[in-house]
Amino acid sequence: MHQTIQDGLEDFLADACDPLDRARIEGHLRQCVECRREVDTMKEMSSLFETLRSPEPPAPPIGFYAKVSARIEQQRSESFWTALLEPAFGKRLALASLLALAMLGTVLISRETEYATGPTPEMILAAEHDAPAPPMEPGQMLFTLASHRQ
Numbered sequence: 001m002h003q004t005i006q007d008g009l010e011d012f013l014a015d016a017c018d019p020l021d022r023a024r025i026e027g028h029l030r031q032c033v034e035c036r037r038e039v040d041t042m043k044e045m046s047s048l049f050e051t052l053r054s055p056e057p058p059a060p061p062i063g064f065y066a067k068v069s070a071r072i073e074q075q076r077s078e079s080f081w082t083a084l085l086e087p088a089f090g091k092r093l094a095l096a097s098l099l100a101l102a103m104l105g106t107v108l109i110s111r112e113t114e115y116a117t118g119p120t121p122e123m124i125l126a127a128e129h130d131a132p133a134p135p136m137e138p139g140q141m142l143f144t145l146a147s148h149r150q
């Protein structure tokens with residue numbers, strides 16, 4: 001990422017930067033394939049996270065970004081194998097791991113919800129008498145503490 005657009009990029013991605021910054025960043029993106037890909041990856045990542053968060057599919061990109069993105073897609077399919085050797089591929093791997101983590105987080109949250117409605121306080125107390133308590137997840141620990149207080 002080039003210093004020229006690094007400042008104000010967060011605002012740019014959030015659609016919150018002032019017109020001068022926007023013009024400066026868009027100007028640089030037009031000339032610089034490297035930064036364009038980077039910004040594209042960031043936008044892709046944030047729209048993927050939006051997809052995970054909301055049941056609706058993300059709105060299709062419009063205007064300037066759609067054109068840029070179509071051009072990048074074209075370049076990507078033309079140079080698929082060389083793309084494997086580029087740093088952008090590493091970013092895709094990082095993106096995949098982030099998504100895996102996000103999904104793991106969702107699984108853990110739903111498991112905690114099961115615990116919260118699952119075992120009764122008696123079951124938890126019995127388990128504590130039987131054996132040394134296994135390491136607990138934070139949610140379960142809170143539940144145990146809460147049930148002791150009743």
Ligand SMILES: [Zn+2]
Binds near residue numbers: 001002028032034035
């Ligand atoms: Zn650049």
